[in-house]
Amino acid sequence: MVEYDRSQSPEGASTAAPRICIVGVGGAGSNVVDRITLDRIVDATLVCAHTDVRVLGHSMAPVKIQLGAELMKGIGAGGDPDLGREAALFSRDQIRHSIENHDIIFISAGLGGGTGSGAAPVIAEIAKNTGALVLVVATMPFSFEGRRRLAQAEEALELLQKRADALVLFENNRMGELILPKDGIQKAFNQADQLIAQSLRAISTITTTPGLVKLGLDDLTSALANANGRCLFGFGEARGQNRGTEALKKALKSPLIDSGRLLHQTKNLLVHVAGGESLTLVEVEGVMKQLGRHVPDQTHILFGLGVDAKLGDAVAVTLISSLGLNQLNAHATAAPPSEMLQPRAEVTAPVAAPAPVFAPAPAAVTPAPAPKREVAARKAPAPYAPPVESTPDLLFKSAAFSSVPAVGEAFPLTSLHLEAAAPVQTQDPDVALVEEEEPAFEEHEPEPPVIAAAPVFASIPETARIPASTPVAKELADATRNGNGKESTLAAVVARSVTLQTEAAPAQDDLISFDEQHESTMISATAVLTRKSTADSQQTFSLGEEDRGRFKDTEPSIVQGEDLDVPTWMRLKKKLRR
Amino acid sequence: MAKSTIYAGLEIGTHKICVVVGEAKRDGAIKILGVGQAPSRGVRKGEIVDFEKVQTCVNDALVRAEDRSDVMIRNVFLGVTGAHIESLNNRGRHRLPDEQTEIGEDDVEEAKEIARSVSIPQSNVFLHSVTRQYIVDGQEAVRQPIGREGRVLEADYHIIHGVRGRVQNAIRCVREIPLEVEDVVFNPVAAAQVVLTREAKMQGALMIDFGAGTCDYVLYEDGMITASGCVPLGGDHITNDVSMALQIPNGRAERLKVEEGSVLYEEVPEGEMLSIEDDTGLILGEIERAFLNEVMNLRTKEILIQVRVRVEDHLGRLGAGIYLTGGVSMMKGVDVVAREVFGIKVTRAGSAPVSGITATFENPQYSAPIGLIRYAQILDSEKPFLSPLKRLGRRMQELLSSITL
Numbered sequence: 001m002v003e004y005d006r007s008q009s010p011e012g013a014s015t016a017a018p019r020i021c022i023v024g025v026g027g028a029g030s031n032v033v034d035r036i037t038l039d040r041i042v043d044a045t046l047v048c049a050h051t052d053v054r055v056l057g058h059s060m061a062p063v064k065i066q067l068g069a070e071l072m073k074g075i076g077a078g079g080d081p082d083l084g085r086e087a088a089l090f091s092r093d094q095i096r097h098s099i100e101n102h103d104i105i106f107i108s109a110g111l112g113g114g115t116g117s118g119a120a121p122v123i124a125e126i127a128k129n130t131g132a133l134v135l136v137v138a139t140m141p142f143s144f145e146g147r148r149r150l151a152q153a154e155e156a157l158e159l160l161q162k163r164a165d166a167l168v169l170f171e172n173n174r175m176g177e178l179i180l181p182k183d184g185i186q187k188a189f190n191q192a193d194q195l196i197a198q199s200l201r202a203i204s205t206i207t208t209t210p211g212l213v214k215l216g217l218d219d220l221t222s223a224l225a226n227a228n229g230r231c232l233f234g235f236g237e238a239r240g241q242n243r244g245t246e247a248l249k250k251a252l253k254s255p256l257i258d259s260g261r262l263l264h265q266t267k268n269l270l271v272h273v274a275g276g277e278s279l280t281l282v283e284v285e286g287v288m289k290q291l292g293r294h295v296p297d298q299t300h301i302l303f304g305l306g307v308d309a310k311l312g313d314a315v316a317v318t319l320i321s322s323l324g325l326n327q328l329n330a331h332a333t334a335a336p337p338s339e340m341l342q343p344r345a346e347v348t349a350p351v352a353a354p355a356p357v358f359a360p361a362p363a364a365v366t367p368a369p370a371p372k373r374e375v376a377a378r379k380a381p382a383p384y385a386p387p388v389e390s391t392p393d394l395l396f397k398s399a400a401f402s403s404v405p406a407v408g409e410a411f412p413l414t415s416l417h418l419e420a421a422a423p424v425q426t427q428d429p430d431v432a433l434v435e436e437e438e439p440a441f442e443e444h445e446p447e448p449p450v451i452a453a454a455p456v457f458a459s460i461p462e463t464a465r466i467p468a469s470t471p472v473a474k475e476l477a478d479a480t481r482n483g484n485g486k487e488s489t490l491a492a493v494v495a496r497s498v499t500l501q502t503e504a505a506p507a508q509d510d511l512i513s514f515d516e517q518h519e520s521t522m523i524s525a526t527a528v529l530t531r532k533s534t535a536d537s538q539q540t541f542s543l544g545e546e547d548r549g550r551f552k553d554t555e556p557s558i559v560q561g562e563d564l565d566v567p568t569w570m571r572l573k574k575k576l577r578r
Numbered sequence: 579m580a581k582s583t584i585y586a587g588l589e590i591g592t593h594k595i596c597v598v599v600g601e602a603k604r605d606g607a608i609k610i611l612g613v614g615q616a617p618s619r620g621v622r623k624g625e626i627v628d629f630e631k632v633q634t635c636v637n638d639a640l641v642r643a644e645d646r647s648d649v650m651i652r653n654v655f656l657g658v659t660g661a662h663i664e665s666l667n668n669r670g671r672h673r674l675p676d677e678q679t680e681i682g683e684d685d686v687e688e689a690k691e692i693a694r695s696v697s698i699p700q701s702n703v704f705l706h707s708v709t710r711q712y713i714v715d716g717q718e719a720v721r722q723p724i725g726r727e728g729r730v731l732e733a734d735y736h737i738i739h740g741v742r743g744r745v746q747n748a749i750r751c752v753r754e755i756p757l758e759v760e761d762v763v764f765n766p767v768a769a770a771q772v773v774l775t776r777e778a779k780m781q782g783a784l785m786i787d788f789g790a791g792t793c794d795y796v797l798y799e800d801g802m803i804t805a806s807g808c809v810p811l812g813g814d815h816i817t818n819d820v821s822m823a824l825q826i827p828n829g830r831a832e833r834l835k836v837e838e839g840s841v842l843y844e845e846v847p848e849g850e851m852l853s854i855e856d857d858t859g860l861i862l863g864e865i866e867r868a869f870l871n872e873v874m875n876l877r878t879k880e881i882l883i884q885v886r887v888r889v890e891d892h893l894g895r896l897g898a899g900i901y902l903t904g905g906v907s908m909m910k911g912v913d914v915v916a917r918e919v920f921g922i923k924v925t926r927a928g929s930a931p932v933s934g935i936t937a938t939f940e941n942p943q944y945s946a947p948i949g950l951i952r953y954a955q956i957l958d959s960e961k962p963f964l965s966p967l968k969r970l971g972r973r974m975q976e977l978l979s980s981i982t983l
Contacts, residue, residue, distance in 0.1 A: 550818050551622070555810075565815070567819035
């Protein structure tokens with residue numbers, strides 16, 4: 001394959017400007033890269049990686065990588081992430097060769113499919129190893145694509161999160177929902193691609209071009225910092241009179257911002273205003289003032305200002321922020337498609353939790369987990385995956401094993417297994433085997449941990465404060481206090497403390513207990529969730545069999561679990577009989 | 579504009595379909611020119627389930643109304659209801675720019691826009707958004723904010739919305755007749771215009787339009803519409819209960835309910851029997867009157883309790899009490915039960931007197947369709963610059979764009 005490295009062409013400039021590479025992985029990823037190629041909006045090396053030769057053939061990217069040519073024989077991964085991963089591992093060298101020597105590597109992938117979910121983490125790993133800054137721009141599948149794809153996407157997300165410096169995650173549902181229902185599916189996907197391409201461009205310009213008020217990658221990550229957050233992105237460009245206001249209006253119109261409504265809950269908001277040399281202070285002030293109406297006072301606004309001669313007399317406003325999936329869904333559930341969304345919320349919430357559970361499990365401290373493997377099949381492999389210093393191969397295999405909690409299938413069971421696993425960690429393996437039997441079969445078992453959860457949660461900061469003598473613990477305690485025990489900070493803290501662990505041996509015990517408690521909180525959260533969902537479903541079961549007379553075929557009027565179409569006297573009689 | 583305008587209101591009820599033709603004079607008076615009515619088929623709980631049947635019935639009613647009023651009806655105001663219709667109050671807050679102290683027209687528009695941009699479910703459509711009041715710097719009940727000094731202007735809106743598809747279906751059904759739908763009005767909002775006097779609205783009143791399919795309500799406080807909605811239970815449910823309790827067909831149960839039924843059972847002497855006849859006058863059997871009344875009472879009470887649950891928060895502030903209208907409000911003893919349920923004064927009311935066919939407005943069954951005429955008139959007087967034609971055009975554009983989906 002011949003390689004045209006566009007970013008290299010202006011020899012002199014390349015030393016000053018950071019070299020950017022954009023890799024599109026899988027179908028969605030290559031679509032995005034295509035769009036960028038066509039629009040020529042970013043000065044970067046564009047790489048398209050796919051297992052399917054046909055897609056590669058259509059791709060307009062200058063560099064194309066056929067993943068796993070020998071293994072796949074040019075056929076797509078067929079929605080199987082394992083195949084995608086294998087394929088990417090086969091083409092490791094080729095990938096490394098294409099993306100080497102760049103300062104920033106963007107990886108764009110649509111999660112949920114085979115190549116996107118399977119290969120993207122591998123490529124991210126390789127990119128990380130080249131020493132570049134890795135930014136992943138990913139999309140979660142539409143809810144109509146089914147649960148399986150969602151599960152795969154969540155799994156891939158987990159892996160990507162560990163490898164990328166920043167993760168920009170888009171919720172396709174959000175984009176799809178706001179497109180007119182009559183628009184075809186192609187348009188829905190197209191729109192999504194376009195938005196992602198725009199965001200890629202915006203991020204690369206924001207972080208690379210010098211500005212009057214500079215925004216760096218640190219600002220970007222803090223704007224995106226949100227546990228299980230989905231990216232809110234808006235971009236608007238306008239010229240002529242009132243261009244500042246117009247640009248802001250356009251940016252707010254972005255479906256991901258929902259005319260500013262979604263901004264009400266964000267904690268951090270990155271605003272970048274760029275314009276040609278004619279940009280005036282008054283305009284910038286106007287934009288910010290207007291934006292202030294949509295944003296609550298406590299929101300941290302990360303403001304950036306750039307003058308870019310390329311923009312001419314146009315003004316561009318970029319808004320980037322993130323919102324937790326739950327909050328996002330809370331907004332969306334008002335809409336009736338919530339039938340589609342509800343199961344999602346159920347699925348994703350428990351998935352969100354395990355992130356910190358798996359990452360930190362310190363390999364050095366826990367005894368060899370062999371006997372436990374059956375008890376907590378999903379949990380056990382975690383110790384194998386300390387995110388640092390291991391060869392990619394091993395890493396991927398074990399990660400594949402851990403196959404993050406089994407979204408969708410048998411929740412109660414999963415949570416029970418995890419519960420069983422939690423006490424097992426420190427006790428000796430025999431006890432574990434004895435204990436294993438009981439919780440696995442008792443359906444109502446989740447209850448005790450629920451009650452226990454409250455004190456556990458409360459005690460986290462305490463445990464963190466006790467060993468304040470060691471440096472690690474101090475850091476831990478500080479971070480916990482700052483973060484008020486929020487998931488995101490906890491996760492970060494735990495992850496960091498694991499890497500430091502070898503140096504600060506005395507802190508180990510505390511760390512483990514901390515880790516465990518955190519884990520059990522998470523688990524009990526899952527248990528609560530599961531319990532709640534069963535309770536919900538029970539209510540609806542009892543209905544619909546009663547005699548409704550002439551209202552048989554009409555929509556039932558259900559109030560507090562009673563079908564009011566059934567004669568009042570009949571219901572009263574039933575109640576009396578009970 | 580002509581001296582008077584003729585409007586037609588169409589209400590597709592669960593029990594009857596009714597077309598009222600009225601003349602609205604410039605001075606605000608209304609004259610009812612004619613009423614056409616036909617029994618309704620194919621409507622359940624206020625919503626159309628069978629297009630063809632409904633269309634035949636509407637045609638019947640239409641022809642009668644045209645006959646009596648001697649008016650060709652082309653456009654109608656359509657009253658809709660249904661369980662899917664919900665309401666909420668929303669406030670839009672607009673802070674004036676720093677250098678400006680006087681509230682201008684733009685500021686009012688801005689505040690309105692913010693108030694109206696409330697997030698309703700994607701599939702829903704706005705039926706009404708009524709300005710309740712403006713609030714300037716915390717001072718409530720401002721009717722006309724333009725020209726006032728202030729820093730913060732808030733617009734308080736009552737928003738009624740329903741599921742787009744269901745509203746659209748009603749419109750489509752009528753358009754196929756063919757009739758043009760000038761505007762869609764939530765039934766109780768229309769009925770309240772003629773049932774409640776300005777005074778009642780100022781004192782605070784709850785109007786309950788107790789129909790066959792649904793029980794719609796509107797609540798006014800300090801002259802402002804505060805709550806509205808629809809309980810998908812009505813006279814049909816009473817009939818159904820009777821029919822199932824007595825094991826008699828629905829038609830007969832309906833007649834029994836209307837002719838003999840009452841919701842007061844405590845005063846009925848024990849052992850008083852009622853004979854049930856079939857169409858030929860043959861006696862089918864006997865039932866105890868107290869039993870019939872008790873069945874009806876239980877259901878009526880339950881329906882009213884459902885209404886109460888929805889307006890509970892505002893009940894303390896109703897000086898004018900409750901106005902019962904709609905077909906079921908003619909049932910014996912319903913006011914007593916309502917008083918029991920709500921604990922405040924209950925008035926049974928039809929439309930306020932208008933000129934024309936007097937028998938019409940006295941009948942509470944016609945509150946909603948007459949209200950449609952009044953509503954149309956109010957609408958026109960509020961928007962004098964927008965001719966009905968233009969409004970129609972805009973409406974149709976909206977419709978067309980959504981129908982071609």
